[in-house]
Amino acid sequence: MELVLLFISVAIINNLVLTKFLGICPFIGVSRKLDMAFGMGCAVTFVITISGALTWIINNMVLRPIGMDYLKYIAFIMVIASMVQLVEMYLRKFFPPLYESFGIFLALITTNCAILGTCLLIDMNNYSFIKALVASFGGGVGFTLVICMMGGIRENLEWADVPDALKGAGITLITAGIMTLAFMGFTGIGSH
């Protein structure tokens, strides 16, 4: 039960994008089409889950025992960068069209602050390994959920009569703001 609550908490109530404002860059950059947004969400979920687990292991098995907590930023970034490389190879091999459509944003998952943020949050809250897994996976699912919603809304916005001054990034940011307000309605449901 606790794990389910934790999952819902990180995925929806404390959503990375809308309440912590992490990972805004792909949220705006790759949400133009729904299928691309979903692909990005899946890639980030994969990287975030693996990185969450690996960084937990490195942090608790290696860095803490030898008292080198301060190395965690470098170590975490190394893990994330390696995992992004792995995803990139995998996508190029099996989903070339997706790989093409991501372009630079795939490599930029490395600098996606949602991932490093999740790893650091896990470290800050001293989660157990299972909880770390659930939290990182939940974070990824939350990211996917929100970026897909954004993708769907933006696809429909293509047909809307947007005022000239707000076309493009402007209406996207306004949409993001309204989505944030909606997600704020969940505040207080969970205790995590």
Added chain:
Amino acid sequence: MLEMIIAELDLGAILTSGATLLLTGLFFVIILTIANAKLKVERDPMVEAIEAVLPGANCGGCGLAGCSAYAEGVVKDHGLIGRCGPGGDALVHAMAEIMGIEATASAPNRAVVHCSAHSDDMINSTQYLGIAGCAERTIIPDNMGCSYGCLGGGDCQAVCEFDAIHVIEGLAVVDYNKCVGCGACVKACPRNIISLTAIVEDPILVMACSSHDKPKEVRGYCKVGCIGCTLCVKMGGDSFFMDNGLAKIDYEKYPDEESRQKATGKCPRGLMVYVGSDDVAVRKANDSREPPKPVKAKTE
């Protein structure tokens, strides 16, 4: 001071942290090396071979994102084979050999300036003393008499990577020995008077005017511009055609020498010019005088 710092350094910690990071790094290196071997993407050797013979200028003249994208495009669609300006004919044959297809030589696309008015030929009622660039000048009303012609601000010269276009006496002139047809000047020209044209012959006859204005107005601001008299169409046959008061040449059926001579002989203006690689200067086609000495492009 330095000794104090060194004395306070915890060498053990430095070594441990260094070794820790090195080891974790090594761990991921191993993982990624294995993954790289397992997930290696087999690139088409043909694409790689073509990429190797491409000029690598990444000029984008072919309309694709760069030389690498062009190599992939050519293998998928052989029709793209003649698109590479910098490579020219030699490249077409090299690529055709790699792909095992027959290549027929096609006319290369080169930039053609559709204006022939040097400073002396323009009749301006005002004198422009503002910012020199074309993009700035073109937005100012009445900056020159003709609202179509070359401004001579040198925006095309500035963007040309190949030093192939120069403003000579107020008119952009292409050096066809250097032009590769990348189209950078076409995009840079705010008046859209430069086009990429298939050079079916060298030198080639071009209609170097873009003005659609009425004869009276054209006579008022230009000594060479097209007045839409249609004499070339009448004399030269169906290779010449009128487009909204402006004579043009259909390069799909480039006129033979006889009809060209008839047309250029009758043209009362100076817009029909031959351009080509042996002569940097624009030469008036109906000019009975000796062609002007080629103006050597200034080299710095």
